[in-house]
Amino acid sequence: MKPSLPIQPTLLALALASAASHSFAAESVNTDTSAGNTANSEEDVTLSAGQLSPLVVKGKTYRNTATKTQLDPEETPQGISVVDQEALQQRGTETVAEAVRYTSGVNTELRGGAVTRIDLFNIRGFQNYQTYYDGLQLLYNDWNLQPQIDMAAVEQVEVFKGPTSTLYGSMPPGGMVNMISKSPQKESKSSVEVTLGSDNKRETQIDSTGALTDDINYRVIGLFRKKDGQATTTEEERIMIAPSIDWQISDDTLLNINMYYQKDPSMGAYTSLPSKGTVYSNINGSLDSDAFSGDADWNTYRREEFLLGYKIDHTINDTWSFMQNARFMDATAYQENTYIGSLSDDETTVSRRAYLTDESSKGITIDNQFSGVLDLGETEHNLLIGVDYLKLKSDILYKDAATSSINLYDPDYHQISASNLDFTFTQDITLEKEQTGLYIQDQIRLNQWILIAGGRYDKYHSTEKGYKTSGDINNEVEQNQFTGRLGVLYKMDNGLSPFISYAQSFEPVSGSDKDGNAYDTSTANQWEAGIKYESGRTKASLAGFQILKENVLTRDPNGTANDKIQVGEIRSRGLELEIQQQLTPAINWRAAYTLQDVEVTKDNSGIEGNTPIWVPDQQLSTWLSYAPQDGQLTGATFGTGVRYVGEMELNSTNTDTVPSYTLVDFSVGYDLAMLGSKWKGASVRFSMNNAFDKTYYSCYDEENCWYGADRSFELTGRYEF
Template sequence: MSAHRFTKGQGILKPSAIALAVTSASFALADEPNDLSSTTLDTLTVSSETYRNTATKNQLNNQVTPQSISVISGEALDQQGADSLSEAVRYTSGINTELRGGAVTRLDLFNIRGFINYQNYFDGLQLLYNDWNLQPQIDGAAIEQVEVFKGPTSALYGYMPPGGMVNIISKAPQDDPEHSVELTVGSDNKREAEFDSTGAINEQLNYRVVGAIRQQDAQAVTAEEERIMIAPSLDWQASDDTLVNVNFYYQQDPKMGIYTSLPAKGTVLSNINGPLSSDAYSGDANWNTYDKEVALLGFKVDHKINDQWHFLQNTRIMDATAYQENTYSTGLAADERTLSRRAYLTDEHSKGITLDNQFAAELQQGEATHHLLLGLDYSKLKSDIRYEDAATSSIDLYNPDHYQISRASLDFAASGYSSDFTIEKEQVGVYLQDQIEWGNWVFLGGLRHDRFESSEQGIKYGANQDTQLSQRFTSGRAGVLHQFDNGVAPYVNYAQSYEPVSGSDRQGNTFDPSEGEQIEVGMKFSGRDTVATLAGYQIVKTKVKTRDPDGTAYDLIQVGEVRSRGIEADVTHYLNDEWDMRLALTIQDSEVTKDNSGLQGKTPIWVPDRQASVWLNYQPIDGALAGFDVGLGARYVGQMQIDAQNSGEVPSVTLFDASLGYDLASLSPSLDGASVRFSVSNLTDETYYSCYDSDNCWFGAERSLELSARYQF
């Protein structure tokens, strides 16, 4: 295998890290292509003993897992200048991040294999989300790598949409001391400072502290964004067999841009007054607040019981608040410029706990090795929500006055929408999994049973609310993979998912959970200079609520169905010692296949028909350009539908990104550890859009420039 390099401080990918970044399968390059199973965990960028792969909750490499998973390494995140989770996964196949435009940054929202997902994971545990406006986010400065587990995941994680999930891996304490500070300036008056420090306190204790502070103007006029984050963690080697990790994550977002939308006319569609500017804003500076505070306290205990069995407990406690003042539109007038609005506020407080107990064993039975996993996980969330809503003044989108609303003018009592209620959700799951290695064969089977309960109690939209939901579901997965001596590894899998469904039909029968089923056939390949994957899938989601044809317009039954199918191809290839390339391609077809409300045969929103991306890295070894590293990326997002009725199309777009880094040690040995990087997102400043319906569209992110300086020591 040809030699490749990684220069500390430059953010260039070493071979193992690029192999992890291949966007549909995470596996490192084996020295010999006929020995894929010999790849060990030490090739991962994550070196914590408590780390478990997202797709299996064990430490086996993802190459021997018969299901698609994409891993984006920390080096790739650094080079691409990813500050957010959405930016981290945008070069990953099967996932669409262009949902609510560039101005809305308070949610990490994705469409994975045709299904919308608000629910993300952090170190294998759910980031508890109250289904309103309080979604915990993890800042890019605290992220070691990101893993996208594609297809149904309920056999390991409980209730989830059938398209897949995103798991964020945090930066963990290390033995070797390493410290860095980084300063960044950029477009929209961006100012940012980050630090990262890790090392050993003594023979038993390792620490890590990561922090960031950021301020910038938001894309929409009059809006701003601010963030403060700190994340300390400590590893304690309590004994030769027991490791204890304590971690804390605190983030405050005093300002988080905007959440309002714009009509399709003036954005995606033509308007008699001309197109709107990409920084247009339909809200009011006097009534635009979003202040979020999130505290996460976590504990991990990894205990070696004996030579075969390990026990891992992973626990996190959350306390989070969010206060919001905002507006929403109620219609565009015939002049196509006057937008009527209402003003609202939300005050939310969530407390919760989530834990996962795992017993893992490696057992030998003849020529077969069983990687057995038994687990019990639990999560509980209680969220108190206050909501107020009132009529307010309209706005002229083409001659806006963003300072019209005064608090005294809002009559919330007269609206009838006042709400003060509590949401509680609780899940208990028991699961069993066995991953068997037998010669060149790998067999995977898993089964899980969940009990999910939820309630809403209080005043909601002016009426008494007292609803209870109690549902049970058993989900499974099965797969098989064969490793050929030439590096090819074909696989097939079947997986199930479920999501709780509230409400009842007109006879008073409560609804069952919706179900998802996937069949996936794929192939993974690892060669001398190439790692690649090809996957084809079909997911069918059933028991979707739709109108009851024998009832009123408000009566629902569970006979709806959505089908999504597609092909994903991913390649990482080393052209030579200086050039490497990552390529991802997605072709998908999503359709409502059963429905009673006129949607049958329609394509759901936020599902592009095609996606493609490529990232090219260049790092010269010697000569005048030695010390530089250059990255150039292109992302294509195909057309999407404006609304569920498919009344129009959101056009496709091709976006370009670039990165240029320089190791200052190339100028002088005294500058060892110092580096600079210049990165550009949306290089050509393309104007593009996303839409929920004709009343709610968003502009994509404008061109942004960043210049950062880092010192590592």
């Protein structure tokens, strides 16, 4: 067994207190979060010089990810991090993985820098492919068809940490990522951006919003991007358009209709590389970071996704309101690819197999929320009662064939064609899953105390039917689960808010044991305690947590090598610190630190006591922004960031580790209006990621490693009118 994590909260508490002590004397921003005075405001907030901007998401249908209400997330007794629009723009983010790089508890780019077709994170030690968009799940078929949202359409990203099943149903216990879309505005405003960058990048963005009538506001966002992939011979291309309207039907009713269409004709590489030549030395030398184990004539990934949704926000009376949030999805993906096998004795050549997948998915998600504010005695109750439902049907064709090997040090990228492939394995299946959840939550205020209590009951059903070369497939999962959540926070007059919470989550498990008994649901629970601080120019949070995941599949000691039983257990515990501080009117500083210990605490497969892959022991990031208020540099903005990711295990047996790494990013922008009135609305920005071109890696095991993202840069010209 690994030794317990040497947690020393005193040191981090000192850092938190130090940040608070450096807050400049200033008038506090009005952050009144009583009903009707939160995120539904469409007016800009005027701030005293140097104060932190409060969280303001413009759009009356916005709901805080951590509570599904419009209540302040800082009053939530559980970890939540917000990446706002300013940070997204300054860092030049394209993907949600890039957006959360500077967030505590989150490890991204698990399959390296060349793989951009999926959103995959490790949050508090647990892998998560499941993302949300405006509070609704982006329906993923667990194969290769995962809908993605481009950051051009996103206002901000919210990371809700720890078990979230009480509000969202089935979910890995580490947490979730929710992207908040850009919403229609009454004030007319349009912008055009043109970007050129490394890897032959060419990109154009448009964003236009305003009023069509007194009651209808619109927004249209569009994007075209094309560039070379990091892996040699590969390309990435994307076309996206996202129109939406807000219709104020009456004083009490708002209807939002939104659409998102994205076409990805090409999405780079997905193949891995062996550990020898990347993490380990190779007798032939190290492979280049653009090395590719695939084939230019058999490397295709085409995806098309269409999302159509609506939100109705209706005020019933002075106490109750109702919101319905719904979305339909229709998506397809076709893939031709390879995967590697063993490395030859001379360490030059890897064996390969070629495969294709042809996938289509259709689904619907809907969330009905009744919320009310009631005063009972000295307590204020913010009640939430909801019913949500999702259904997904996905057809998947998979074919697999032997193919030629490739010499990684003298590659021939034109060896494979469809005509010379003999597919010896075929799988043709239809997946269907359906989930219905009933939930209730009460957020209670009593003077300076805030209590959240919630519970949820889910019915989950899924089927997998079809055939494969070895026989028919007919699997079914039907599992029901109750999850709960309880937390308390105390708001002190000096801006400090200590809290403690308990939360549960669940994940359905398919299959059965050797006796034919269906597996039960895998469950998890978390204890979390910490302190949040907000006053003047400083926001900070410090949290300690422990998550225990149970009913994990492991080998059956009384069965064959393929027989599984549910006695496995994984424990994750750690500390997270986040600080945002306006050091002066011109300088803003953000920092995040993570210390975690994740361990397999019960297992029959020989990995008990080990740490899962993709879990760094420590992470540290910081971003410093400088915007001169006077002098010749007025109008310029400078930003620089440092990201440290600690070492990770190379494989599940923990025979070796992937080295830690430190990366540096920076950004420089300038408002051209400072040159004269004729330049009003024009600005430029130059940003660079991994500025010193640091080589780093991520690995699944010895046969599957990936290079991290190379140095990249871009120059963007923007015109607003």
